[in-house]
Amino acid sequence: MLKKFASIAFANNYGYAYDSEAWDYNSIAFLDKKYRMFQTYGDGLCQHSGDWPVAEEYAIDYLNSLAVVLLQDEELAEHAMYGFQTPARKEVIEFAASLVYDPKKDAGYGKARYYRLQHRKVTRNQDKAHDDRYKELHQYLDGSPESIFSVMVEDYASGQDRYHYACALRAWLEENRPKVYMEMPCRFLKWFKESTHTAREFRDAHEACFAACQIVEDRKRATMHIENYRRRVEAGTVKPIEEPLLLTA
Secondary structure, three states, rough: EEEEEEEOOOOEEEEEEOOOOOOOOOOOOOOOOOEEEEOOOOOOOOOOOEEEEEEHHHHHHHHHHHHHHOOOOOHHHHHHHHHHOOOOOOHHHHHHHOOOOOOHOOOOOOOOOOEEOOOOEEEHHHHHHHHHOOEEEOOOOOHHHHHHHHHHHHOOOHHHHHHHHHHHHHHHHHHOOOOOOOOOOHHHHHOOOOHHHHHHHHHHHHHHHHHHHHHHHHHHHHHHHHHHHHHHHHHOOOOOOOOOOHHHO
16 A cells, blocks of 8 residues: 655655555664655655655654544555554563563573563573573563563564553553653653653654544444444334333433
8 A cells, every 4th residue: 555645844845655565675764664755845745756764853744744644544544553553462561571580590500581472481491592482581671661671572673663562561560560660652762862842742643643543443433333224224124112211300
């Protein structure tokens, strides 16, 4: 799927695109490789260059601009919705939080513990040192937000997934470990030079996209129910209630 759309803030120079087939081995995406931008030289959405992943300094404008299109394009909203839903499950966060290095029990030959995130399993079986599916529980795993996050998130995770994981972790900590402080997700990830104001702007832009997708989904569901009722009316299967309901005070 390829959808091009205008930038709200930088329309004189750039256009944006959502390209589900985009793949670029030569560049690193700040959020996701399907989020693209290109040069227009102010010529509407006429593309005057190749495209590239949306850079950090344009991410907020991209998401706000995308939200405008999501409200209007049901096909795009249905496709993009998955990108705005967190992949982090509560049990994964709880498992990652449980992995805390104990120098009295884990230090020394033959004492190392190994964990496998996918199966949420921990073992002292030293054969796992040679099993790529397992990772060693090192001393930097101290139960801090940074420690938990490092267990949860794979190295190949996209920027957008990393943001989702950070949001989910912060919410979990607030509910389960209120004394453990974690910064706003963007500041935690050290995005936007750790600016609190910009972090809030990104959060709002991301929520705008999620809300836009949700509106389209809710509208589609409402339309379905209405149309089902219309069909029953046309088929003559809708009849008045024989005894009107009595309202009681």
